[in-house]
Amino acid sequence: MAAPSRIAGKIHKWLALVLAVPFLFWFVSGLFFAIAPIEQVRSEHMVAEQPPVPISMADAAAGLQRIHAAGAQAGEKIEFRSLLGQPVALVTGAGAKPRLYDLASGRQLSPIPQTLAVQIAERDHAGDQRAARVSFVEQESTEYRGALPAWRVDFDDGARRALYVAADTGAVGARRSTLWRTFDFLWSLHIMDFKNHEDFNTPLLMITTAFGLLVIVTGFILFPSRLGYTSWRRRRKAKRERARAQAAPAE
Secondary structure, three states: OOHHHHHHHHHHHHHHHHOHHHHHHHHHHHHHHHHOOHHHHOOHHHEOOOOOOOOOHHHHHHHHHHHHHOOOOOOOEEEEEEEOOEEEEEEEOOOOOOEEEEOOOOOEOOOOOHHHHHHHHHHHEOOOOOEEEEEEEOOOOOOOOOOOOEEEEEEOOOOOOEEEEEOOOOOEEEEEOHHHHHHHHHHHHHHOOOOOOOOOOOHHHHHHHHHHHHHHHHHHHHHHHHOOHHHHHHHHHHHHHHHHHHHOOOO
C-alpha cells in the first residue's frame, strides 16, 4: 500500500472509531425525525376545534368605549379576539406588557388567574380530559420559551401532555407531550446543543462535522485499494515489465 493510502487508512480508521457515537446519534435521531409526524409532535391533532366568534363593528366600538371609561392606558396596537366564546381586546404598547380586556364589561382580565387558565387549556384540549395539575411558570426552560409568566396545565391523558397558557394574553403558547420531549432530546443530540437545544452553530457540531467530512475524504482515497484496484495495477505493471525483459535482445 502506498504511503498516502497508509496515512489515509490510519486517519480513516481512528476518526471513524472516535466519531462512531455522534454518527449513531445523528442516524438514530434522523430516523426518528423521519418517522414521527410533526403534527403529532406538536400535538396539533389534540387541539379542539373552536369556531371563531364574529365581532360586529358596533360591539367592538362599544367595547372600546367601556375599556376607555375603565381608565385603560393607550396602546399602539389593539387586537380583537375570542376567549372562551366571548369577545376580548388585546392592547399592546411599546415597552409594556400586553393587556387583555373583556369587551362586554371593559374589565381588565390580565394577568389571568389560575381558574381562567385552566378553562382555556381544557377548552383547547380535545376530548373530555380535565386538568390534573396547574403550576405557575416564570422562567423559560428547554420545554417552554414562550411569553412569560405563564400557567402550565398538565393532563393525565397517557401522553403527559402539558399546555402553557400565557398569563398576559390568555393564549396557548405551547403544547408539550412525551413525544415532543423525546423529539426535543434527540434534537439536542442531533445538533449537539445539550444546554438550550436550539443552537445548531455550536463549535462541537462544527468540529464533528469537519472530522466526519475528513472520514469521507479518506474513504474515497482508500476506495481503489480496498477494491483491489491498486494491487491489480501493480500486478499489471509487473507483468508488462517481465514481458519487456523477456522481449529485450540478449547482450
